[in-house]
Amino acid sequence: MEQLRKTLKVHNLRTTTCREDVLSTFISKKNALSHGDLEGALGESYDRVTIYRTLKTFLEKGIIHKVLDDEGLRYALCSHSCSEEKHQHDHIHFKCNTCGETNCLENQHIPEVQLPQGYLPEHFNLLIQGTCPKCNN
Amino acid sequence: MEQLRKTLKVHNLRTTTCREDVLSTFISKKNALSHGDLEGALGESYDRVTIYRTLKTFLEKGIIHKVLDDEGLRYALCSHSCSEEKHQHDHIHFKCNTCGETNCLENQHIPEVQLPQGYLPEHFNLLIQGTCPKCNN
């Protein structure tokens, strides 16, 4: 609870209940969340628009990052070390086609790739779809 | 022209002007296209819904594949060798942040990755964002 406020303060954000709740939802559920997921989790507490704006703010401040998904955009907590200036997201995302969850594999880094002459790579996003350990009995 | 019909026939699809035009648009523009891109390219010729349905059909038949993008879904031609049963899409997609185009790098394969125990990978989608050769002077 106090930790949430601290996180917001570190990123120069006013502490509001919506931001606390959104942040806390990201922390408790560990998987990547869509706007709709958050709406569902938070019930009628906040206006749709406010959630959109909270996501946008968190993105800009480097609290969360985008997770590409074959059926839309999701968001997940940045592990640490992400700021407004510099983002470090070279890890793999895994989407389970059985349970539908998408997760960050923080420790699995995207391998180096060799691009043809002239390409200047800046950001990487690797989504692997398949079956997750929970669903792979 | 005759080639288009042949491609449709190979996939057991009736030749309609919409399908011909959509396919021909994918061939002439070489980059990945969103539904909106197609609507723009084809003008008022066809109903929005018909274009959606054409994309869905082409997806199912293995004529095009999905391309994940940080601002929505796009589609691109399958190079060859994709059928309704089996798809082969282990190549890299590159999105240029300057010109906005997303392209298939057919010859750049996604490198092997080592996942933790229990993960069963099936499909891979790697999007690299940066500057493309055209825009990198």
Add this chain to the structure above:
DNA sequence: AAAGTAATGCAACAATGTTTCATATGCAAC
């Protein structure tokens, strides 16, 4: 406690995608 600034809720709108159903079209069989 007061003032200034930033966040919120609400309404209206825009964009994107889906479903239903009557009509039109392609295609295979005759």
Add this chain to the structure above:
DNA sequence: GTTGCATATGAAACATTGTTGCATTACTTT
């Protein structure tokens, strides 16, 4: 070539998702 059947299309209605403007409310600093 004509016929009949299955399929594709267009139109309307709807659902979902995301954005913008503006008045009100709530943080934070002093």
